[in-house]
Amino acid sequence: MTTKLSENEVKASLESVPEWSEASGKIQRTFEFKDFVGAIRFVNSIADEAESRQHHPDILIRYNRVMLTLSTHDAGGITDKDFALATFADETYAA
Numbered sequence: 001m002t003t004k005l006s007e008n009e010v011k012a013s014l015e016s017v018p019e020w021s022e023a024s025g026k027i028q029r030t031f032e033f034k035d036f037v038g039a040i041r042f043v044n045s046i047a048d049e050a051e052s053r054q055h056h057p058d059i060l061i062r063y064n065r066v067m068l069t070l071s072t073h074d075a076g077g078i079t080d081k082d083f084a085l086a087t088f089a090d091e092t093y094a095a
Helices: 007-014 036-053 080-094
Strands: 021-023 026-032 058-062 065-070
Touching: 007 021, 026 080, 036 058, 036 065, 036 080, 065 080
Parallel strands: none
Antiparallel strands: 021 026, 026 065, 058 065
């Protein structure tokens, strides 16, 4: 089982993903794309990776914007799994 990070561990981990923020026991970031098709391509990449990790984010799509919200439900909060998927999302967005 994955262990929930302490508040200090979350703050330290956020330094490695500076575009993300913490709110109510979750980490969150909004990504913006040129158009809807770009947003959906990104979502499909995230969905494939999330499925392979068995770690699924909440995804909100608004035309060319995608908001990802991550927490580990089994652990009751934010874990290393969330930061690993956040890093993947950042790398995918930058590619």
